[in-house]
Amino acid sequence: MSVWLWIVAVLAALLGLGWAGRALGRLSGRRRFRDMSLAEAFGWALALAALLGAAWLWTRPGAVYFRWALIGFAISAVAAFVFRLLGRHLGPERLRKQFRKMPLTAAFGILVIIIYAVVAIFAGWIAPHGQEAVLGAANVVPGGDPAMGGDPAFPLGTDRIGRDILSRLIYGAQNTVGLAFATTLLAFFLGGTLGLLAAVVGGWLDQLLSRGVDVLMAIPSLIFALLLLTIASVWAEGARGWLTFYMVVIIAVIDSTRVFRLARSVGIGIVVMDYVEAAKLRGEGMGHLVFREILPNAMAPLLAEFGLRFCFVFLTIASLSFLGVGIQPPLADWGTMVRDLAQFINFAAFAPMVALAPLLPALAIALLTVGVNFVVDWMLHRASGLKS
Amino acid sequence: MTPLLEIRDLWIEGRSDEEWHPIVEGVDLTLGRGEVLGLIGESGAGKSTLGLAAMGYARDGVRISGGSVRFDGMDLLRASTEQKRSLLGRRIAYVAQSAAASFNPAHKLIDQHVEAPVRHGIRDRGESVADAVELYEKLRLPDPDRIGFRYPHQVSGGQLQRMMTAMAMSCRPDLIIFDEPTTALDVTTQIEVLAAIRDIVDQFGTSAIYITHDLAVVAQMADRIKVLLSGREVETAPTREMLTHPREEYTKSLWAVRGFHRPEKPAPAPGDTPILSVEGVTAAYGRQTVLEEISFDIHPGRTVAVVGESGSGKSTTARVITGLLPPRSGTVRFEGEALPAGYRQRGKDQLRQIQMIYQMADTALNPRQSVAQIIGRPVRFYRGLRGRALRARVDELMEQIELDPATFRDRLPGELSGGQKQRVGIARALAAEPRLIICDEVTSALDQIVAEGILRLLARLQDELGLSYMFITHDLATVKAIADEVVVMQSGRVIEQGAKTAMFTPPHHPYTDLLLSSVPEMDPDWLDRLLAERGVEGLGEAATDRM
Numbered sequence: 001m002s003v004w005l006w007i008v009a010v011l012a013a014l015l016g017l018g019w020a021g022r023a024l025g026r027l028s029g030r031r032r033f034r035d036m037s038l039a040e041a042f043g044w045a046l047a048l049a050a051l052l053g054a055a056w057l058w059t060r061p062g063a064v065y066f067r068w069a070l071i072g073f074a075i076s077a078v079a080a081f082v083f084r085l086l087g088r089h090l091g092p093e094r095l096r097k098q099f100r101k102m103p104l105t106a107a108f109g110i111l112v113i114i115i116y117a118v119v120a121i122f123a124g125w126i127a128p129h130g131q132e133a134v135l136g137a138a139n140v141v142p143g144g145d146p147a148m149g150g151d152p153a154f155p156l157g158t159d160r161i162g163r164d165i166l167s168r169l170i171y172g173a174q175n176t177v178g179l180a181f182a183t184t185l186l187a188f189f190l191g192g193t194l195g196l197l198a199a200v201v202g203g204w205l206d207q208l209l210s211r212g213v214d215v216l217m218a219i220p221s222l223i224f225a226l227l228l229l230t231i232a233s234v235w236a237e238g239a240r241g242w243l244t245f246y247m248v249v250i251i252a253v254i255d256s257t258r259v260f261r262l263a264r265s266v267g268i269g270i271v272v273m274d275y276v277e278a279a280k281l282r283g284e285g286m287g288h289l290v291f292r293e294i295l296p297n298a299m300a301p302l303l304a305e306f307g308l309r310f311c312f313v314f315l316t317i318a319s320l321s322f323l324g325v326g327i328q329p330p331l332a333d334w335g336t337m338v339r340d341l342a343q344f345i346n347f348a349a350f351a352p353m354v355a356l357a358p359l360l361p362a363l364a365i366a367l368l369t370v371g372v373n374f375v376v377d378w379m380l381h382r383a384s385g386l387k388s
Numbered sequence: 389m390t391p392l393l394e395i396r397d398l399w400i401e402g403r404s405d406e407e408w409h410p411i412v413e414g415v416d417l418t419l420g421r422g423e424v425l426g427l428i429g430e431s432g433a434g435k436s437t438l439g440l441a442a443m444g445y446a447r448d449g450v451r452i453s454g455g456s457v458r459f460d461g462m463d464l465l466r467a468s469t470e471q472k473r474s475l476l477g478r479r480i481a482y483v484a485q486s487a488a489a490s491f492n493p494a495h496k497l498i499d500q501h502v503e504a505p506v507r508h509g510i511r512d513r514g515e516s517v518a519d520a521v522e523l524y525e526k527l528r529l530p531d532p533d534r535i536g537f538r539y540p541h542q543v544s545g546g547q548l549q550r551m552m553t554a555m556a557m558s559c560r561p562d563l564i565i566f567d568e569p570t571t572a573l574d575v576t577t578q579i580e581v582l583a584a585i586r587d588i589v590d591q592f593g594t595s596a597i598y599i600t601h602d603l604a605v606v607a608q609m610a611d612r613i614k615v616l617l618s619g620r621e622v623e624t625a626p627t628r629e630m631l632t633h634p635r636e637e638y639t640k641s642l643w644a645v646r647g648f649h650r651p652e653k654p655a656p657a658p659g660d661t662p663i664l665s666v667e668g669v670t671a672a673y674g675r676q677t678v679l680e681e682i683s684f685d686i687h688p689g690r691t692v693a694v695v696g697e698s699g700s701g702k703s704t705t706a707r708v709i710t711g712l713l714p715p716r717s718g719t720v721r722f723e724g725e726a727l728p729a730g731y732r733q734r735g736k737d738q739l740r741q742i743q744m745i746y747q748m749a750d751t752a753l754n755p756r757q758s759v760a761q762i763i764g765r766p767v768r769f770y771r772g773l774r775g776r777a778l779r780a781r782v783d784e785l786m787e788q789i790e791l792d793p794a795t796f797r798d799r800l801p802g803e804l805s806g807g808q809k810q811r812v813g814i815a816r817a818l819a820a821e822p823r824l825i826i827c828d829e830v831t832s833a834l835d836q837i838v839a840e841g842i843l844r845l846l847a848r849l850q851d852e853l854g855l856s857y858m859f860i861t862h863d864l865a866t867v868k869a870i871a872d873e874v875v876v877m878q879s880g881r882v883i884e885q886g887a888k889t890a891m892f893t894p895p896h897h898p899y900t901d902l903l904l905s906s907v908p909e910m911d912p913d914w915l916d917r918l919l920a921e922r923g924v925e926g927l928g929e930a931a932t933d934r935m
Contacts, residue, residue: 035469274752278816281710281731282766283739296756 018045064352080108106378112371120173129164131171131332136162142360143353157357159340165357168332169364175327176334177368179248180314186252187313188306191259196290196298198260199267210264213257221254222319229325240328247326251316255309262305266298273297300380307376311369318365334361390461392562392595393419393442398455400437400446400619411437411450413619419563422593426610426627428600428642430835431806433616435599439565442597443480444472460562477504481556485568487548491540498536501555510559523554526591527584546577550584557588564589566598570605574697574862575906582608582908583919601835603642604908607631608915615639627912641837643910648840648869650847652888656687661724663688663856664709664742664824669718671708678704679880681718686824689850691857693871693888695864695903701880702860706826709858710742722824740770743817747829749809753801759786759812760797766819781819789815789845807838814845818853826858831866843870864907868892876900 018041025033057063058070084107087099099107119126129135135158142157142165151157156166198206216224232246270276271294279293318335320326327333341358348355400412412434419425427435437450444464446452457464459480464472481504484490491500502516511519517536524532527550540548549569556564569585570578586609589596598609606613606627613630615622615638623636634640656662662685671679679701686692694702707713709720711731719726722741728734746752753762764782767773773781783793789811801809810830817825827846831839847870849855861867867874867888875885876899884897896904905918 031466031468274746274748275754277712278744278746278752279765281712281739281744282769282820283731283734283736284769292757293754297754299756 014045014049015042017048018042021045065348076108077104080104080111083107083111103378105374109371109374109378112367113375116173116177116368116371119170120177123170123174127164127167127170129167131163131168132330133164133167134162135164141351141354142356145353156360159337159357165337165341165360168337169334169360171332172334172337172361172364175331176314176317176365179244179327180310180317183248183252183255183313183317184306184310186248187255187309188259188302190252191256192263192295192298192302193290194256195260195263196267196294197286198264199271200286200289200294206264209260213260216254216257222316225250225254225316225320226323226325229320233325240331243325243328247317247320251313251320255313255316259302259305259309262301263298266301267294270294270297304376304380307372310372314365314369334365337361338365391418392421392423392460393417393597394456394458395438395442396456396458398438398441398457399453400434400441401451401453402437403449403451408451408453411619412441414455415616415619415621417442417614419595419597421562421595423612424589424596424598424610426598426600426606426613427616428603428606428613429616429622430601430837432618434619435601435616436567438616439567439597439599440482442563442565443476443482445476474508477561478508478510478559479562481559481561481564483549483552483556483564483566483569486572487552487569488540488545488572490552491548493540496537496539497543497551501536501551501558504555505558508559516558520554520558523557523588524551526588527551527554528580529554544577546573546581549573549581553581553585553588557592557594560592561594563595563597566596568600571600571602575864575908576697576902578605579906579908579915579918582915585609586915602908603836604910604914607910607912608908615642631910631912648843650870653690653872655887656690660687662686662721663723664858665721666705666709667719667721669705669708669715669720671704671713671715673713677716677880679708679715682877682880682882683718684875684882684885686856686858688823688856689854690872691850691859691870692873692875693859693861693867694875694877695861695867696877697862697903699879700877702862702877703828704880705877706744706828706858706860709826710744736770740820741823742826743820743822743824744826744828745810745813745817745830748833749806749813750801752813753809753816755801758798758800759791759804762801762812763815763819766816770820785815785819788818788849791815805838806834807841810834810838810842811845814842814849818849822855824856824858826860828860829862830859832861832863839866840869846870864904876903 015038019038021044022033022036022038022041025036057066081104084099084102084104087102087107088096090096135154137151137154137158139160140151140154140158140162142155146152154164154166156164156169158164159168194209198209228250229243229247232250233243236242236246276289276293279289284293315335317326318333318338321333321336322339327336329336338358338361341361344357345355345359395415395417397414397416398412399410399414401408402411403409415434415438417425417438427438429435437447440447441452441457442459444457444459444467452465455465459475462471462475464475467475491497498517498520501520502513505511505516505519506513510516520536521532524535529535529547529550535543535547535551543551553564553566553569566585570581573581582605588594596609598606600606600609610627612624612626614624615630615636617638622638623630623634625635630639631643634643664686666682666684669679669682670677682701682705684692684694694705696702704713708715711727711729711734714729721727722738727738731739757765760779760782763785764778767778767781767785771781782797786793786796791808791811796804796808801812804812813830830846831842834842843866846857850857857870859866859871871888873886874888874891876883876891876897878899884891884900891900892904894901905922908914
């Protein structure tokens with residue numbers, strides 16, 4: 001009960017602070033303060049309290065992660081800023097123009113994507129060790145400080161059977177991101193084409209495809225993927241390449257149902273436009289209607305969906321890998337890595353460095369997700385700006 | 389006595405592309421008590437922005453950067469939110485262009501009506517409802533006792549606009565701002581709304597700012613007229629003086645727009661094969677019959693105007709001709725040959741011969757294709773031109789529609805003005821080298837000066853290329869300007885048809901008569917005269933219902 005009393009007391013104090021601050025501001029006679037509602041004043045007081053709280057937390061010795069997060073945030077912001085600054089002054093004029101209008105978030109997203117792409121493509125050269133190499137010492141703590149149980153040779157430590165985490169993270173970019181990207185592209189090709197086709201043709205084809213999609217969507221997607229992959233693993237007869245291929249196709253088909261529904265509903269909105277009618281009356285074929293008249297106008301929502309879908313596919317692959325039917329064990333994969341290293345999280349309270357091991361692959365996933373969505377947001381903003 | 393509203397040297401800026409651009413540049417405005425001021429100008433002249441600024445309000449992305457707005461001695465630009473809140477709705481009210489979009493579809497009309505008086509504590513709910521019924525009656529709404537208990541979609545557009553006026557009146561404000569309240573309405577409905585607004589403003593001695601782009605409308609409503617051009621005042625004068633002796637060139641050009649008139653071409657020889665004949669066409673959407681036994685001919689090189697109110701079946705007729713809606717019975721013949729009912733069954737050449745130009749150029753042009761792509765596609769598709777020949781043909785077409793190829797070739801539709809977009813739509817139709825072009829309300833979304841330019845262009849192209857036009861419109865001024873023959877439609881039937889001069893000389897079919905007399909004229913006494921002739925009950929829906 002006393003907890004509630006505390007909360008009420010704190011809120012009341014904040015309200016009082018807001019009121020007092022506003023009254024003080026009004027003495028200056030400024031319009032901003034005069035027209036400020038009490039709710040807004042409360043919001044400012046709350047923000048002030050949060051800021052003070054954060055400053056206090058920063059000084060606490062136990063709040064290691066909080067400090068890391070803030071430092072990481074600051075570094076990201078500075079990196080994005082420098083990247084945008086470079087973009088504004090280097091390169092061809094058209095590119096520079098893009099950078100000039102770009103918000104910082106989008107610059108950050110592009111930077112992240114470029115770094116991931118470089119890491120994924122050149123993984124073989126960048127990584128100090130092979131992804132499957134067992135290097136002796138197991139469970140080396142990240143940080144490379146021998147006093148803390150680290151080893152300078154393995155800056156991010158090793159896992160339970162002594163593989164270098166840094167190398168596996170780098171190879172993970174290649175495996176996880178590459179596969180997720182291919183899967184999402186395939187899902188969009190399938191779902192997008194069929195969805196727009198259903199919107200243009202309508203009638204029985206629309207019914208057939210839509211009901212088919214309904215059936216696929218009625219089955220929980222992870223269970224369904226698991227079921228199909230079990231069957232596929234029999235077909236693959238243990239060949240790792242084939243199993244991966246089946247996984248890509250299966251996840252793409254299951255995810256394409258979501259894309260189908262979006263593309264169809266967006267397409268239906270566009271099909272009624274007069275320019276589509278004009279094209280139909282001209283006698284244009286289906287290909288022209290779908291790819292020239294409708295698709296370019298459906299691009300904005302589809303791109304937004306792409307960013308989101310990419311993240312979901314990513315997570316699906318991670319969960320399937322954990323269940324043993326996704327990316328196969330010797331290959332590095334971020335999802336599997338999180339699971340493998342998960343129990344170290346228990347040491348977070350007294351050995352922050354140890355708990356870092358499972359957080360790194362998780363962070364890799366999160367960073368890419370955030371980056372992709374920043375870029376997609378920006379593209380959407382630009383697309384909607386063109387319309388008005 | 390101080391004027392009710394006094395705007396001095398007002399500057400307003402709008403934000404686009406991360407920069408502030410001026411929308412209104414140093415406009416002064418004075419409005420006396422009980423006076424009605426008409427604000428006219430083309431779209432983009434800053435009329436609506438100025439109207440909103442008169443309430444001390446700026447839309448998102450717009451800011452008032454200088455000047456003063458004094459309402460009854462209080463400076464609205466320096467007033468606190470609380471002070472403005474006590475004024476808006478109570479002493480200043482606003483009537484928007486689209487009543488259908490401004491009412492909340494989830495609430496009954498009466499609940500929205502009583503909100504302002506109850507909130508401002510003028511009347512309690514019961515009194516407000518009683519007062520609403522009284523206002524509905526004054527505005528001549530049918531069944532005033534119960535109409536308020538309907539939802540917005542259950543009431544027609546003209547009625548909704550009057551309900552909105554009633555709502556604005558609910559607190560008996562000193563000032564009402566009408567922002568194009570009749571632009572979206574049919575002529576016969578418009579006149580009813582005009583009469584109702586004028587009556588009620590007179591009765592309560594309310595001051596009003598009446599924003600419109602239609603000169604004839606403003607001539608009926610306003611005591612004084614102020615003309616705006618790209619954010620600046622052109623001139624202000626009392627209505628009669630302004631109509632008879634406009635001072636500025638721009639004002640004169642606005643007045644002259646209605647002067648475009650093209651003589652009727654001589655009647656075709658009796659034995660001529662019409663380029664298009666519609667023979668006894670009946671068409672339906674599902675079970676609802678929308679066209680009944682429509683028949684008319686279009687002869688080569690002539691313009692046939694199809695007129696009627698919205699819902700009369702004009703556009704459906706176009707859909708039947710183009711093959712989008714196969715008719716239930718009857719045939720469409722092109723140069724004597726019956727066309728297949730659906731467009732999918734028609735040959736490429738048959739499709740090429742009939743082209744369409746649409747009302748909304750915004751939705752008629754693909755926003756992701758450049759002007760050259762839009763115009764070039766039919767050229768490539770029908771004539772198979774490529775590369776340099778295609779480019780030359782596109783340039784030629786662009787010159788025909790009076791757009792400079794070098795400037796406009798690579799622009800997207802979003803970078804064109806309304807009139808330019810409509811020109812591109814025309815060029816796309818021309819690119820197919822058709823014999824017949826169906827123009828579906830092509831000028832109704834445009835300003836008068838721009839619309840006149842489009843009409844002149846169409847007339848010139850007809851002379852040069854020998855095109856035939858089917859001109860769908862509800863605007864009789866356009867018909868007068870361009871048509872050779874007129875087909876009048878009402879609820880899916882052809883009521884009357886014939887040569888233009890014959891149609892515009894009495895005697896008419898009563899419905900044609902109603903349509904013709906409902907078109908506002910520039911004469912400020914026109915509405916009074918009409919009211920005297922027809923009486924209040926002879927207006928709008930009431931009149932159509934009786935036919």
